Amino acid sequence: MTTAQQLPWIWLLAAVLMVLGWQWQRRRDNAGIVDVLWSAGLAAAALLLALTGTGAPGARLLVGVLATAWALRLALHLWARVRSEPEDCRYRALREHWQGSQLKFFGFFQFQALLVVLFSLPLAAVAGHPAPAPWQLAVAAVIWLVSVGGESLADAQLARFRADPSNRGKTCRSGLWRYSRHPNYFFEWLHWCAYAVAAIGAPLAWLGWLGPVVMYLFLRYISGIPFTEQQALRTRGDDYRDYQRSTPMLFPWFPKS
Known part of the structure; x- marks a missing residue:
């Protein structure tokens, strides 16, 4: 299948998932499920692209295995939070701003289905690559390993910190969180660089850069x-302001003394 033929199927699958997610949040007043389904939708998209793409086997295997594994890990991690914690502050704020309008939430969920299609484009560029160089696939795999390992480690360090009752109201400054205020986001961004590298030389190579840029x-x-x-400042106040002054926002670096 061509990319133009694959994308409508990806959109349809994501749209159906988001309808089910919208109904789930109506019953439970928890729109956090949208993040879970966005990740799950990308996992399904990666599999579809790998199975129906026209590229070399190595390129399709990279998308089918690595992209799917990344998206499933993220979906399971988010699901563990959604099912055990109250609605994320971002969605509580939207619920209050929209005065609980389910029509607006439906539109929001369907917008996320379009984002699944958007973030599928870098994967489509790789899955359609007719002859990626071995070094490209190797470098992409290394970037993937570093990014997924780093994000998993950052998530585990933060979960361990939050599990200690004595840390309530405090800011995590240990491990990777000493060098970046958002190491999990940094590694999530880095992950998309793997597909930009793997897409070099492909007919749609420019789509590979949509991932890291967007x-x-x-x-x-x-x-x-x-x-x-904003939420950290509301809940941790001056402690988080001090953290902001000393620690880089996204890209890891040594903290200021």
Whole structure:
């Protein structure tokens, strides 16, 4: 199948998932399920692209195995949080702003289905690569290993910190969180660089760069860091302000003394 033929199927699958997710959040007043389904939708998209793509076996295998594994890990991690914690502050704020309008939530969920299609484009570029160089696939695999390992480690360190009752109201400054205020977001962004490398020389190589560029814009300015930092300032106040002054926002570096 060509990319133009694959994308409508990806959109249809994501749209159906988001309808089911919208109904789930109506019953439970928890829109956090949208993040779980966005990740699960990308996992399904990666499998579809790998199975129906026209590229070399190595390129399709990279998408089918690595991209699917990344998306499933993220979906399971988010699901564990959604099912055990109250609704994320971002979605509580939307619920209050929209006065509980389910029509607006439905539109929001369907917008996320379109984002699944958008973030499928870098994967489609790789899955359609007719002859990626061995070094490209190797470098992409190394970037993937570092990014997924780093994000998993950051998530585990934060979960361990939060599990200690004595840390309530405090800011995690240990492990990777000593060098970046959002190491999990950094490694999520880094993950998309793997497909940019793997897509070099492909007919749609420019689509490979959509992943790191668009993900950076979303994390830095739209749905990631701004909301997370606003919530941290509300709950941790001066302790988090001190953390902001000493620790880089996204890209890891040594903290200021």
